[in-house]
């Protein structure tokens with residue numbers, strides 16, 4: 001076996017990837033920069049309980065009482081496409097079962113919180129952990145689908161991202177920044193509901209928190225499954241521990257930079273970083289070194305917006 005060193009040049013002799021199309025088709029986006037939630041898009045619900053505040057964020061702003069409040073907007077994505085959601089979410093208190101909010105990703109009806117079919121994100125329950133959860137609502141009852149790994153038990157302020165693929169595989173992510181990196185909180189498969197009419201926000205609060213819920217930068221996009229998948233122009237080996245994958249079009253940064261998205265078999269000790277160098281080049285740094293004469297398989301499961309991809313790379317010295 002020839003181990004790579006300064007005298008040997010590692011060369012990939014085969015690079016093969018199967019990837020999905022990444023054509024973006026925006027469904028809606030609202031950063032509330034126009035100072036309202038009445039137009040572009042129009043939100044309905046308990047509108048008197050919300051304001052767009054001076055920071056152009058949507059904020060619960062109602063009398064001190066124990067109550068619920070919600071807003072919804074029309075959202076009917078084609079769930080035969082991959083759909084992604086992202087938004088900013090803040091609760092300025094320690095969430096609980098009585099002070100909690102839900103992000104309705106898909107909802108059949110407008111009566112959020114009471115009697116709809118769909119899916120929502122939730123933070124807020126008894127105890128200090130307060131994970132990010134994905135739950136399915138079946139009319140008046142709910143079923144937990146994902147309990148995330150991070151704790152949001154104290155004044156949570158985060159960006160959440162959700163990806164649902166065409167067959168009902170869900171992945172939920174969190175980040176402290178809108179641009180990531182996003183941490184995978186969990187994933188699951190559930191295709192009980194395959195249509196939606198509304199996206200919405202729902203708050204449950206007691207009197208001390210009636211102005212303490214904030215939302216912003218709400219987006220929902222679908223990725224149209226059509227005819228132009230990204231292609232791999234090539235794989236470059238920078239050194240025995242570093243490769244670059246060159247694509248022919250811009251890739252999604254947060255997805256590409258999740259280390260957990262990648263695995264190499266046989267292992268050479270794990271991937272330490274995955275960095276999008278520019279729009280089209282992803283660099284992977286490994287903790288160990290490639291050897292000659294071995295066929296390596298690079299799996300990119302859950303990368304590139306949750307659809308499994310596979311690269312098979314053979315590397316040799318010359």
Ligand SMILES: [Ca+2]
Nearest residue numbers: 031056057216
């Ligand atoms: Ca804003």
Ligand SMILES: [Ca+2]
Nearest residue numbers: 034036039040
């Ligand atoms: Ca508006």
Ligand SMILES: [Ca+2]
Nearest residue numbers: 095096125127
């Ligand atoms: Ca709690």
